[in-house]
Amino acid sequence: MFAYRGRGELIELLRRHGADPHQANLSGQAPAGLVRLIANYDVEKLFG
Template structure:
Protein backbone atom coordinates (compact mmCIF):
# COMPACT_ATOMS: atom_id res chain seq x y z
CA UNK A 1 0.00 0.00 0.00
CA UNK A 2 1.43 3.38 -0.96
CA UNK A 3 0.56 7.03 -1.24
CA UNK A 4 0.45 8.26 -4.82
CA UNK A 5 1.57 11.69 -5.99
CA UNK A 6 -0.70 14.38 -4.61
CA UNK A 7 -1.44 12.46 -1.41
CA UNK A 8 -3.97 10.02 -2.90
CA UNK A 9 -3.99 6.82 -0.92
CA UNK A 10 -3.98 3.35 -2.38
CA UNK A 11 -6.12 0.93 -0.41
CA UNK A 12 -5.68 -2.81 0.03
CA UNK A 13 -8.24 -5.41 -1.03
CA UNK A 14 -10.37 -4.60 2.03
CA UNK A 15 -10.43 -0.91 1.19
CA UNK A 16 -8.12 -0.08 4.08
CA UNK A 17 -5.37 2.49 3.91
CA UNK A 18 -2.18 2.62 5.94
CA UNK A 19 -4.05 4.92 8.33
CA UNK A 20 -6.58 2.15 9.05
CA UNK A 21 -3.78 -0.21 10.03
CA UNK A 22 -2.07 2.48 12.06
CA UNK A 23 -5.34 2.95 13.97
CA UNK A 24 -5.41 -0.77 14.70
CA UNK A 25 -1.77 -0.79 15.84
CA UNK A 26 -2.04 2.35 17.97
CA UNK A 27 0.93 4.32 16.65
CA UNK A 28 0.15 8.01 17.20
CA UNK A 29 3.37 9.29 15.61
CA UNK A 30 2.73 7.26 12.47
CA UNK A 31 -0.87 8.51 12.36
CA UNK A 32 0.38 12.12 12.46
CA UNK A 33 2.85 11.39 9.66
CA UNK A 34 0.22 9.73 7.48
CA UNK A 35 -2.21 12.59 8.00
CA UNK A 36 0.55 15.09 7.18
CA UNK A 37 1.18 13.10 3.96
CA UNK A 38 -2.43 13.70 3.00
CA UNK A 39 -4.31 10.57 4.02
CA UNK A 40 -7.99 11.11 4.73
CA UNK A 41 -8.96 10.66 8.41
CA UNK A 42 -12.49 9.74 7.25
CA UNK A 43 -11.58 7.16 4.57
CA UNK A 44 -13.94 4.20 4.90
CA UNK A 45 -13.05 0.59 4.18
CA UNK A 46 -15.41 -1.83 2.40
CA UNK A 47 -17.55 -2.17 5.52
CA UNK A 48 -17.60 1.56 6.18
CA UNK A 49 -15.10 1.47 9.06
CA UNK A 50 -13.08 4.65 9.33
CA UNK A 51 -9.72 4.76 11.10
CA UNK A 52 -11.57 6.24 14.10
CA UNK A 53 -13.85 3.18 14.26
CA UNK A 54 -10.80 0.92 14.34
CA UNK A 55 -8.90 3.01 16.89
CA UNK A 56 -11.88 2.97 19.26
CA UNK A 57 -12.47 -0.74 18.70
CA UNK A 58 -8.86 -1.45 19.69
CA UNK A 59 -8.74 1.01 22.58
CA UNK A 60 -6.11 3.22 20.94
CA UNK A 61 -6.73 6.56 22.64
CA UNK A 62 -3.66 8.29 21.23
CA UNK A 63 -4.56 7.54 17.61
CA UNK A 64 -8.22 8.43 18.23
CA UNK A 65 -7.09 11.78 19.63
CA UNK A 66 -4.83 12.41 16.62
CA UNK A 67 -7.67 11.57 14.24
CA UNK A 68 -10.18 13.79 16.02
CA UNK A 69 -7.67 16.65 16.15
CA UNK A 70 -7.23 16.20 12.38
CA UNK A 71 -10.97 16.64 11.85
CA UNK A 72 -12.20 13.04 11.69
CA UNK A 73 -16.00 12.85 11.83
CA UNK A 74 -16.89 11.75 15.34
CA UNK A 75 -20.25 10.29 14.24
CA UNK A 76 -19.24 8.51 11.01
CA UNK A 77 -21.19 5.27 10.58
CA UNK A 78 -20.19 1.92 9.12
CA UNK A 79 -22.43 -0.36 7.04
CA UNK A 80 -24.23 -1.47 10.20
CA UNK A 81 -24.90 2.12 11.24
CA UNK A 82 -22.43 1.89 14.14
CA UNK A 83 -20.54 5.02 15.11
CA UNK A 84 -17.12 5.10 16.78
CA UNK A 85 -18.93 5.73 20.09
CA UNK A 86 -20.93 2.54 19.59
CA UNK A 87 -17.67 0.69 18.87
CA UNK A 88 -16.10 2.13 22.03
CA UNK A 89 -19.05 1.02 24.17
CA UNK A 90 -19.09 -2.42 22.56
CA UNK A 91 -15.34 -2.88 23.12
CA UNK A 92 -15.41 -1.42 26.65
CA UNK A 93 -13.05 -3.32 28.93
CA UNK A 94 -13.24 -1.30 32.10
CA UNK A 95 -11.63 1.80 30.57
CA UNK A 96 -13.81 4.72 29.64
CA UNK A 97 -11.18 7.09 28.26
CA UNK A 98 -12.33 6.60 24.66
CA UNK A 99 -15.97 7.04 25.56
CA UNK A 100 -15.12 10.25 27.39
CA UNK A 101 -12.94 11.47 24.49
CA UNK A 102 -15.65 10.85 21.90
CA UNK A 103 -18.34 12.45 24.07
CA UNK A 104 -16.12 15.54 24.59
CA UNK A 105 -15.88 15.78 20.80
CA UNK A 106 -19.68 15.74 20.48
CA UNK A 107 -20.41 12.08 19.71
CA UNK A 108 -24.16 11.45 19.74
CA UNK A 109 -25.09 8.87 22.40
CA UNK A 110 -28.54 8.53 20.80
CA UNK A 111 -27.40 7.76 17.23
CA UNK A 112 -29.21 4.52 16.39
CA UNK A 113 -27.63 1.84 14.22
CA UNK A 114 -29.60 -0.16 11.62
CA UNK A 115 -30.89 -2.43 14.39
CA UNK A 116 -32.20 0.54 16.35
CA UNK A 117 -29.58 0.23 19.10
CA UNK A 118 -27.82 3.34 20.40
CA UNK A 119 -24.53 3.70 22.28
CA UNK A 120 -26.37 4.69 25.46
CA UNK A 121 -28.82 1.81 25.02
CA UNK A 122 -25.96 -0.65 24.58
CA UNK A 123 -24.23 0.78 27.65
CA UNK A 124 -27.35 0.10 29.70
CA UNK A 125 -27.51 -3.49 28.42
CA UNK A 126 -23.90 -4.40 29.24
CA UNK A 127 -23.85 -6.08 32.62
CA UNK A 128 -20.20 -7.10 32.98
CA UNK A 129 -18.81 -3.56 33.38
CA UNK A 130 -20.21 -0.34 34.71
CA UNK A 131 -20.09 1.40 31.34
CA UNK A 132 -23.39 3.12 32.09
CA UNK A 133 -21.64 5.69 34.28
CA UNK A 134 -20.29 7.40 31.15
CA UNK A 135 -23.87 8.18 30.14
CA UNK A 136 -25.29 9.29 33.50
CA UNK A 137 -26.04 12.71 31.99
CA UNK A 138 -28.10 11.23 29.16
CA UNK A 139 -31.80 10.54 29.52
Protein backbone atom coordinates in the same frame (compact mmCIF):
# COMPACT_ATOMS: atom_id res chain seq x y z
CA MET B 1 -20.33 -10.05 20.22
CA PHE B 2 -20.26 -6.92 22.34
CA ALA B 3 -17.15 -5.42 23.83
CA TYR B 4 -18.19 -5.59 27.45
CA ARG B 5 -15.40 -3.48 28.88
CA GLY B 6 -15.49 0.20 28.08
CA ARG B 7 -12.38 2.29 27.87
CA GLY B 8 -13.33 5.37 29.82
CA GLU B 9 -10.72 7.63 28.25
CA LEU B 10 -11.96 6.83 24.74
CA ILE B 11 -15.59 7.28 25.70
CA GLU B 12 -14.80 10.66 27.27
CA LEU B 13 -12.84 11.72 24.17
CA LEU B 14 -15.71 10.80 21.88
CA ARG B 15 -18.21 12.62 24.12
CA ARG B 16 -16.04 15.77 24.19
CA HIS B 17 -16.09 15.75 20.39
CA GLY B 18 -19.85 15.45 20.15
CA ALA B 19 -20.57 11.72 20.11
CA ASP B 20 -24.14 11.08 21.21
CA PRO B 21 -24.63 7.80 23.10
CA HIS B 22 -28.37 8.07 22.49
CA GLN B 23 -28.08 8.23 18.68
CA ALA B 24 -29.24 4.96 17.15
CA ASN B 25 -27.29 3.17 14.43
CA LEU B 26 -28.85 1.69 11.28
CA SER B 27 -30.04 -1.30 13.31
CA GLY B 28 -31.89 0.96 15.72
CA GLN B 29 -29.44 0.38 18.59
CA ALA B 30 -27.87 3.20 20.56
CA PRO B 31 -24.77 2.78 22.74
CA ALA B 32 -26.71 3.90 25.83
CA GLY B 33 -29.25 1.14 25.26
CA LEU B 34 -26.62 -1.48 24.58
CA VAL B 35 -24.73 -0.83 27.81
CA ARG B 36 -28.00 -1.34 29.70
CA LEU B 37 -28.70 -4.51 27.73
CA ILE B 38 -25.36 -6.04 28.70
CA ALA B 39 -25.52 -4.51 32.22
CA ASN B 40 -22.29 -2.52 31.89
CA TYR B 41 -23.05 0.02 34.58
CA ASP B 42 -19.51 1.42 34.67
CA VAL B 43 -19.79 2.52 31.05
CA GLU B 44 -23.39 3.67 31.49
CA LYS B 45 -22.20 6.19 34.10
CA LEU B 46 -19.99 7.82 31.44
CA PHE B 47 -23.03 8.43 29.25
CA GLY B 48 -24.83 10.44 31.94
